[in-house]
Amino acid sequence: MSTSCVHAVPLDKTPRVRTTAQLPIHLADGREAAGVMYSFHGLSDGKEHFVLRLGAGEAEAPLVRLHSECTTGDVLGSARCDCGPQLQESLTRLHEEGGYLLYMRQEGRGIGLYAKLDAYRLQEQGHDTYAANRALGHGDDERDYTAAAEMLKALGLTRITLITNNPDKRAQLEALGIEVAGVRPTGVFSGRHNLRYLEAKVRHTRHTLVLPGATEEA
Ligand SMILES: [Zn+2]
Incomplete structure (x- = not known):
């Protein structure tokens, strides 16, 4: 006779919401936005990706922004890339129109x-x-957006409007069973420190950016 304790481990490994919590945030313009943050069980890559829902209303194909973690840009305000301003722009738009930020831990x-x-x-x-x-x-x-599709499905979001300039994000999500009903471009945040980086993005990955007076510096 076995005396070991048998825990009721769920056999269903389908990713699902673990916790939701209120997360009020300050937007770049000083306004306060009421966010709700979601964590998840069972994401296939085991990383702590999360979702932040902002704004009111449930659109038929809600706005979704996939943002990849950039500690230097997001936290420190690095001028070497455009991640910080992109994140702030997304938070403001999502607050105004309602939608979801998927923060992907893939630095x-x-x-x-x-x-x-x-x-x-x-x-x-x-x-x-x-x-x-x-x-x-x-x-x-x-970057791999499998976990992004898993989080969207766990939230019941299989038809979305994607905020992106990156055609790979749409293609990956559609291949993973998410219908992208529309795409909205993001702003372009160029400066003297990140212009070469943005130019390389356009050349290598067909990012749809129009850069001001793009020059090839030595
Ligand atoms: Zn960055």
Whole structure:
């Protein structure tokens, strides 16, 4: 006779919401927005991705922004990329129109923070962002949106309007069973520190950005 304790472990591994909690946030313009943050059980890559829902109303194909973690840009306001302003713009639009921010924990297009810093060092020696990643043995873009599709399905969102300039995000989500009913472009936040980075994005990944007076610096 077995005396071991048998826990009731659910056999169903379908990703599902773990916790929701209120998260009031300050927008870039100083307004306060009422957010609700979601965590999840069972995401296939085991990372702590999360969703922040903002605004009121339930659109038939709600706005969704997939944002990949960028500690330097999101937290520190780095001028080497456009992640910080992109995140702030998304939060403001989602607050005004209602929708969901999916915050994907895939720093540095999936290579991690330390490797991203290594790549920054190579860029200071003349590589562009993609050449630097390749020199470190990484792909141009290692981001995978499987967990994003899992979170959307766990929230019952299978038809969305995507905020993006990146055609790969739409293609990956559609391949994962999410219907992208429409795409809204994001703003372009160029400056003297990130222009080369944005130009490389356009060249390498067909990002739909129109850059002001784009020049190829030495
Ligand atoms: Zn960034």
